[in-house]
Amino acid sequence: MITNLLVANRGEIALRVFRTCRQQGIGTVAVYSDADADSPHVEAADAAVRLPGATPADTYLRAEAVVTAALDAGADAVHPGYGFLSENADFARAVSAAGLTWVGPSPDSIERMGSKVESKRLAASVGVPVLAELDPETVTDDEFPVLVKASAGGGGRGMRVVHDRGALAEAVESARAEAGSAFGDPTVFCERYLERGRHVEIQVLADSHGTVWALGERECSIQRRHQKVVEEAPSPAVDPALRERLCEAARTVARAVDYVGAGTVEFLVTPDGEFFFLEMNTRLQVEHPVTECVTGLDLVALQLRIAEGGTLIGEPPRARGHAIEARLYAEDPAADWRPRSGTLHRFAVPEVRAEFTVPDRHGIRLDSGVADGSVIGVHYDPMLAKVVAWGPDRTAAARMLAGALASARIHGLGTNRDLLVAVLRHPEFLAGNTDTGFLVRHRAVTEAPPDETAVRLSAVAAAFADVAHNRARATVLGSLPAAWRNVPSAPQVKTYRHGETEYHVRYTATRSGLVAVDHADVELVAAAPERVVLRRGGVRRAFDVARYPDLVTVDSALGAVNLVPVPRFRDPDTEPATGSLVAPMPGTVVRIAVSVGDRVHAGQPLLWLEAMKMEHRVAVPVDGRVTELAVTEGHQVEQGSVLAVVTPEDEDRSASDTVETAKETP
Incomplete structure (x- = not known):
């Protein structure tokens, strides 16, 4: 009988296993890295053992450290969860050799299924159809498109779709590098891509x-x-x-x-x-x-x-019935699924009927490893939660899940929430016309621009909420109306940035209250520090406003909008030099494709960053010349750090002409 179980994992899967253990009267043990010291799974366990370090290689992937933790905490069984060591046959053997119960298949089964190449051969030997394995070195023109795949591991790592021979060599090299980093095995193969x-x-x-x-x-x-x-x-x-x-x-x-x-x-x-x-x-x-x-x-x-x-x-x-699960990630779908990191100030999903278990009737289930204040780092997968809808049929489940996601309060990080909602409400999805190329074929879902009306109204609401917040904190003449002036004066201005666009909200006080000068169609109904009600075109809407350091989040029925307050006076010393390429996320520079002095063109690879177990390509934004490289391979960078400077072609030519003219001038 299992009496005390260690989960060799983190986040929501650790919490999921703990949920069942509590129901069955089984004690629980967590392991945690330094980056996860404040993680909810640590708090939920009966006992927790530190694995010193932050990266997976230093912590959750150290089999001997996990086994030692189980023995030190008095565990008699180990559950691997998924990812990390869950499909590592040697880890399963080490657990059993230590006298612990391994909650999983035998090491031999893990080993035989662990290689995609070998497992396909085994399946074929028992009469199960497989796609033929293709050698990347001998793929013929009529076999394209092909899928380059890592033999070990999964999760999309080490996989590339290639449509022609010209792109194959780079795809294989990139897949090998990613597979070697993620799984310790750079072996890749190809198969026909359907x-x-x-x-x-x-x-x-x-x-x-x-x-x-x-x-x-x-x-x-x-x-x-x-x-x-x-x-x-x-x-x-x-x-x-x-x-x-x-x-x-x-x-x-x-x-x-x-x-x-x-x-x-x-x-x-x-x-x-x-x-x-x-x-x-x-x-x-x-x-x-x-x-x-x-x-x-x-x-x-x-x-x-x-x-x-x-x-x-x-x-x-x-x-x-029917169940649909959406994986909520901290990432930007419009920027090639670039992961986000930082503090998750607030996380709340409405109408949740059950957590980590089946609801007692149709409704929303939430499996989440985060809470208000959780810090999403660069070392682990950026999944925040799994939101699941269980309904009487597929249409009901899709509608229920889309509504729950749209109404969720997610403050502090950009996520794929809007994309998930768009997929669940897409006619082709609702008709059941889905395949692995759905998001490629329906790029509009991925690249949908923000709702301009929602952003504009949210900026107005943020400005009025900020005014109300300032008045509520005023220690002198706090009873005066907001924006009150003894003598008529120019309107006051608050500026917010959404993406690359700045929104200026000019407002003034009148006898009837605050007025947004440049938004004549918008009427202020009520304003409080955390809630503003606006009327536009006869339609009244409420906007919930939450403010954090360098961020204002506005939630309404129009959608969630993240705004960055722009100070009235900017420090020029904090602005990067013209042509600077900055790191879109924290990470490690794993490859650099250019050198100082190279002429480059827009879209060309500049370098690759590794973050959250994936490689991310950073491309050159304009045609020009590389005039500075600020990093080397292996360099750890923070978000916003300057990676390189590319002088645009026109400026580079102009500078060259100036030099030549100077040389010719006597």
């Missing part, structure tokens, strides 16, 4: 007595950078006949490696119903909550039962 394929996976559970359950399918086709962002169960494209074929293939793969525990067998399904084995994940999946919602099962509880030698009783339950 542009309209669906990513469909089968959840399996197997006990040590020969019973193998296939719990139906999840569709995970909405992906960015080959990583899932929206998952659902069941799939709108799978009928009963295809479901049975997929489930039988998954059971066949599981039996081929004597699988025990929870796992997922992933397939690519074509529009005509063909399917091909992709890989088997020998762990719990990020998206397991949708299966739990439609089956009513607790997959973590079943993992624990199986690890204790228990049996799976009866037949697996059939799906009831």
Whole structure:
């Protein structure tokens, strides 16, 4: 019997496992890096053990340190969660060798499924269809497009779609570098890329007595950078006949490696119903909550039962209703999914019926590893939470989830929330027409510009709220109306920046109250420091205003708007030199593609930053010449640090002409 369990992970998956342990009377132990010292999962555990350091390599990926932590804390079992060491056979062996119960499949099963190349060969040997492996060195022209994939690991890391031979060498080099950094194994291979394929996976559970359950399918086709962002169960494209074929293939793969525990067998399904084995994940999946919602099962509880030698009783339950999960990330979809870091000042999702467990009836489930004040760093995946809607049918679940996300209060960091809402409300998604190229095909969803009306009204509301805030704090003549002047004078101005655009709100006081001078169509109904009501075109709307250092967040039915207050007087010494390229995020410079003096063109790679376990390309913004490189490979940079200076072509030519003229002048 398991009495005290260590979770060799962090964030929301640690909290998810703890939730089941509390229900079953099992003690819990957390491990944490220095960066995670204040993380909610540390507070939730009965005991916690520090892993000195901040990076994954120094902390969560140190198998011997995690095993020692389990022994020191008196744990008798280890649950790996997902990611980090969860699919590391040597770690599983080390846990067992220490006399601890390993909550997962055998090291041999992990090893046999750990390589995508070898697992595909094994699947083919038992009659499960696979896509042919292609050698990057011998791919022929008629085999494009191809997908370059890392043999070890997953999560979209080390994966690149290549449409022609000219781009293959760079894609392979980039994928190898990313795979080597993420998994310690730079091996990559190619396979045919099916542009309209669906990513469909089968959840399996197997006990040590020969019973193998296939719990139906999840569709995970909405992906960015080959990583899932929206998952659902069941799939709108799978009928009963295809479901049975997929489930039988998954059971066949599981039996081929004597699988025990929870796992997922992933397939690519074509529009005509063909399917091909992709890989088997020998762990719990990020998206397991949708299966739990439609089956009513607790997959973590079943993992624990199986690890204790228990049996799976009866037949697996059939799906009831429909569940959709959205992964909420701190990232900017319009900037190539660039991750964000910083302080999450506020995080609240409305109408949550359950956390880390199946709701008692249709509603919203929240699995989150963050709270108000959490700091999102650069060392780990930028996922903030999984928001799940379980409804009687797919349309109801999509509507419910979109509403919950749109109404959430997320202050301090930019997220992919607006994109998720747009996907869930998109006609093609609602019609079930999804595949792995959905976000590429519907770029308007990714690159949608901000609602100009929402930003403009939010800026007006922020200005009026700020005036009310200042009046509430006034220690002298605080009873005077806001913006009051004895003698008529020029309007006062407050300026906010949204993206690259500045919004100037000029206002003045009249007998009837504050008036936004340049917004004649907007009438102030009421203003308080945290709430402003405006009327425009006969429609009255409320705006909730929250202020933080260097940030004002305005929430309304029009959407959330983040504004940066612009000071009246700017310090020129803080402005970077003309042509400076600054780091879009904190990270490590892993590769530099140019040298000082090089002529470069807009869009050309300048360098690559590694942050949050992914490589991010920084491109040259204009045609010109590299006149300064401020970093070297291995350099750690903060957001906003100058990386290089590119002198635009016109300025560079003008400077050269000036020099030549000076030389010619006697």
